Amino acid sequence: MDTSRIVIVGAGLGGLYAALSLAPRPVLVISPETLGEGASSAWAQGGIAAAMSAPDTPEAHAEDTMRAGAGTVDPEVARMVTQAARDHILDLAERGTPFDRDRDGGFVMNHEAAHSTARVVRVQGDQAGRKIMETLIAIVRATPSVQVMEGVIAQGLLTEGDRVVGLRLAQVTDAGVSAPVDLRAPAVLLAGGGSGGLYALTTNPARIRGQVMGMAARAGARMADMEFVQFHPTAMDVGLDPAPLATEALRGAGAVLVNADGTRFMRGEHPAAELAPRDIVARAVFAQTQAGNRPALDTRAALGARVVTEFPVVAEACMRAGLDPVTQPIPVAAAAHYHMGGVAVDQRGRSSLSGLWVCGEAASTGLHGANRLASNGVLEALVFARACAQDIGTGIAPSDAAPVALAFAGLGIAPDPDAVAELRRTMTDLVGVRRTGAGLQQALDVIDRLDHAHSDCPDFGNMCATARLIAASALARRESRGAHWRDDFPATDPAQAARSFTTLTDVLERA
Numbered sequence: 001m002d003t004s005r006i007v008i009v010g011a012g013l014g015g016l017y018a019a020l021s022l023a024p025r026p027v028l029v030i031s032p033e034t035l036g037e038g039a040s041s042a043w044a045q046g047g048i049a050a051a052m053s054a055p056d057t058p059e060a061h062a063e064d065t066m067r068a069g070a071g072t073v074d075p076e077v078a079r080m081v082t083q084a085a086r087d088h089i090l091d092l093a094e095r096g097t098p099f100d101r102d103r104d105g106g107f108v109m110n111h112e113a114a115h116s117t118a119r120v121v122r123v124q125g126d127q128a129g130r131k132i133m134e135t136l137i138a139i140v141r142a143t144p145s146v147q148v149m150e151g152v153i154a155q156g157l158l159t160e161g162d163r164v165v166g167l168r169l170a171q172v173t174d175a176g177v178s179a180p181v182d183l184r185a186p187a188v189l190l191a192g193g194g195s196g197g198l199y200a201l202t203t204n205p206a207r208i209r210g211q212v213m214g215m216a217a218r219a220g221a222r223m224a225d226m227e228f229v230q231f232h233p234t235a236m237d238v239g240l241d242p243a244p245l246a247t248e249a250l251r252g253a254g255a256v257l258v259n260a261d262g263t264r265f266m267r268g269e270h271p272a273a274e275l276a277p278r279d280i281v282a283r284a285v286f287a288q289t290q291a292g293n294r295p296a297l298d299t300r301a302a303l304g305a306r307v308v309t310e311f312p313v314v315a316e317a318c319m320r321a322g323l324d325p326v327t328q329p330i331p332v333a334a335a336a337h338y339h340m341g342g343v344a345v346d347q348r349g350r351s352s353l354s355g356l357w358v359c360g361e362a363a364s365t366g367l368h369g370a371n372r373l374a375s376n377g378v379l380e381a382l383v384f385a386r387a388c389a390q391d392i393g394t395g396i397a398p399s400d401a402a403p404v405a406l407a408f409a410g411l412g413i414a415p416d417p418d419a420v421a422e423l424r425r426t427m428t429d430l431v432g433v434r435r436t437g438a439g440l441q442q443a444l445d446v447i448d449r450l451d452h453a454h455s456d457c458p459d460f461g462n463m464c465a466t467a468r469l470i471a472a473s474a475l476a477r478r479e480s481r482g483a484h485w486r487d488d489f490p491a492t493d494p495a496q497a498a499r500s501f502t503t504l505t506d507v508l509e510r511a
Contacts, residue, residue, distance in 0.1 A: 003028065004401045005147065006392055007167060007185040009154045009212060010192030011035050013129070014360030014381035016136040018189055021389035024145045026401035028185075032153045032172055032207055035137045047122035047249070048382070049115065049375040050085035052107050056117050058082040065376060068114045068277055069369020070482035071497035072225070077366040080347060081376075081383045088382040089121055097135045099123055111252045112374035113275045120375045122249065127313055129378065147403050154212070155180055155412075155458040157188065157219040157356065164188050164219065164355040168458070171408035177459070179410035187355055187392045190216060190343065191385065194361035195229070195466050196242075199336035200421075200428040203235050203245045209420070210466030212362040216343045217465045217504040222352035224364035224501050225341035226466075227473035230372050230483045231433050233257075233281035234297050235335030236317060237289075243335045244317035246297050248374045251275060253310070254302030257285065258329060259293040279371050279483045282334040286433040289333050296329035334433050338377055340368040340483065341473070344501060349388030357392060359384040366499060370482025415460040419450050423467060431471045436487050440475040444511065447471065465504055472507040473500055 006022060008015045011031035019027045051061045061082040066073040089107070093099055100108040100122050111118040123131040140146050151172050158166040166184035170177045192212030196204030217223055234250070234257075235243035251257075251274040257266050269284045270276035288295040299307045307325045308315045318325045342364040349357040360381040367380050423446075430443035451464035477500060479493040480486050 001182070001404070001406065002184045003404050004186060004399065005404060006187045006189065006396060007183065008189045008191055009167065010190065010360065010362070011148065012191060012193060012360060012381075013132060013136065013378060014385040015189070015191035016133070016140050017382055018191060018359060018385040018389045019146045020136065020139060020143060021386045022145070022393055023143055024398045025393060025396055026399065027146045028404050029140070029146060029148045030152050030154055030169065031148060031150045034150050035140070035148060036133050047110060047120040047128040047375050048085070048089060048378045049112075049120050049373065050089045050379065051082065051119055052086055052089065052109065052121065056119050058085065060116060061085065061119060064114060064116050065367065065373045066369070068371050068373040070371050070492070071369065072481070072499050073369035074366025074499070077347060081367050081380060084383045085379055088379065088386075092132060092135070095135055095139060097123065097132050110249055112248045113251065113272075113281070114277045114373055120249070124312070130313070132378070149404065149406075152406075153177065153459070154192070154215060155462070156215050158182060158184065159219050159353070162220065162353055164353050169406065170412050175411060176414040177412045178408040179412045180458070181406050181408055183404065183406065186396055187357065189349075189388050189392065190356065190358045190362050191360045192362055194339035194342070195470065196336040196339065198424060198427050198463060198467050198470075199432065200424040201235065201333060202242050202336040203232055204242055204336065206242060209463050211459060211462040213342050213469075214462030214465035216351065216353075216356065216358065216362070217469060218462065219353060219356075220503065220505070221356065222344045222501060222503055223341065223469055224344035224366075225370075225473075225499055226469040226502065227477050227484045227500065228340035228368070228370050228482060229336055229470060230278060230338040230340060231282040231286075231334040232337035233278060233285040233334050234332040235337070236321065237331040237333035238321035238323065240321065243333070244314070244321075245337075246314055246330055246332055247311065250297060250299055250303075250311060250314065255297050255299040256302070257281070257295060257332070258298050259288050259295050261293070265295070277371055278374065279485070282433055282483075283485060285332060286334040294331060295333070296331050298329040299325050300327065300329070336428070336432070338372055340364065340370065340372055341470070345384070347387065348391040349384050350391065357388040359388045369499075370484060413457045415457055415463070416454055419454050419460060420463070423447065423450055423463060427467055427470070431467070431474060434485050434487055435474055437475060437478075440471050443471045444468065444475070448511070469502065469504065469507060472510065473502060476500070
């Protein structure tokens with residue numbers, strides 16, 4: 001089937017913001033679930049980083065971004081994004097996002113790890129992602145040019161040479177997935193999240209397991225920085241999958257990390273203690289876990305009963321797990337949280353394949369380098385969603401387009417749960433917080449075996465493509481930098497202070 005609508009894969013913040021930025025051009029948004037459910041954007045707790053007023057500046061924000069990125073941030077991209085940040089906050093506020101305000105109506109600015117000043121705007125404490133998504137969903141529902149197709153997943157891209165001309169879709173049903181249907185479109189924007197769900201311990205929604213990155217890689221797209229996976233140091237270690245997130249803002253508000261003996265172990269790890277860069281905190285938490293010291297985040301002295309009102313999402317998750325954060329420390333562990341790598345794009349969001357744009361966590365823009373600065377993820381999604389929309393819009397004029405109606409029939413092949421579980425365990429055990437060359441090679445062998453054994457399942461093939469790219473890129477980077485740590489190469493090598501680029505074909509040929 002053919003459509004004149006621009007197709008956006010993913011209904012998180014990036015996808016919806018791009019759809020609204022494209023209006024009145026006709027758009028079809030593909031969402032695997034009902035809008036707002038299962039989108040990682042809705043789970044973002046910390047907020048959005050932006051230099052909103054003096055004495056803070058976009059230049060200082062860019063400097064902090066580059067410092068956190070450990071030598072591989074693209075300076076031009078850092079400057080572009082931080083300069084645009086304030087305009088996007090004001091735009092969201094005008095659209096109705098209820099940012100936290102002070103008595104004079106100014107934005108309440110919060111301090112998060114590795115920022116040199118308080119520059120993170122929040123919504124009702126820890127509900128930024130949820131409230132921004134609620135705002136955008138209401139507007140999208142009322143925008144005539146945007147059609148949303150819920151309960152549908154993308155399984156692959158249709159290509160002619162090095163041009164993307166459409167995509168392969170399937171319907172999600174109680175029985176599994178339908179047989180695929182091809183849809184040709186004038187432009188495709190991928191905004192379907194990252195790869196955190198490829199790990200057994202993750203803060204990401206269960207459905208987000210690198211499929212969008214994988215389908216782009218399998219179509220031949222150039223990939224970047226795939227080895228750089230950020231592990232959040234304070235995922236709640238309470239036996240839930242995915243692990244609820246104890247937001248960075250808790251530490252910004254004075255919460256401390258302690259072990260089973262009550263010792264504040266971060267004091268001996270970094271001068272900034274709990275507010276050290278995430279990779280340092282994550283490795284320290286991981287080491288405490290490995291040593292059986294049961295690390296925990298203690299909010300009692302800093303927040304007391306205020307944790308319930310100021311951080312309701314965290315408090316609710318604690319209560320679900322049978323914990324009272326007012327009187328008990330919160331057990332935590334390092335969990336896969338955000339992927340700095342992804343489909344390589346330029347400042348307009350263009351991939352190496354004509355007709356394909358990418359924004360959000362699925363993209364690698366050069367902003368994050370080896371270690372994302374806290375609360376820069378939502379900001380990047382906003383900036384590049386609009387950049388993609390503006391670039392796509394230059395070649396597609398506003399027009400009327402009939403709604404897309406696809407006839408899904410029959411049953412396709414869904415991923416085998418046991419294979420997915422083995423893949424996730426392999427990634428956590430061998431491609432996680434601490435890595436070795438031998439472990440990474442072992443992981444690649446497992447991924448290869450699983451991929452071949454389930455080669456008839458496109459969704460699982462997309463997962464394996466992303467997992468393979470992460471492991472192979474981590475094996476190729478023989479140093480430790482930012483979120484990428486090699487026990488066999490613990491030093492940072494100045495000669496390797498550069499972004500990495502590859503394709504799936506390159507990786508397979510090296511195997």
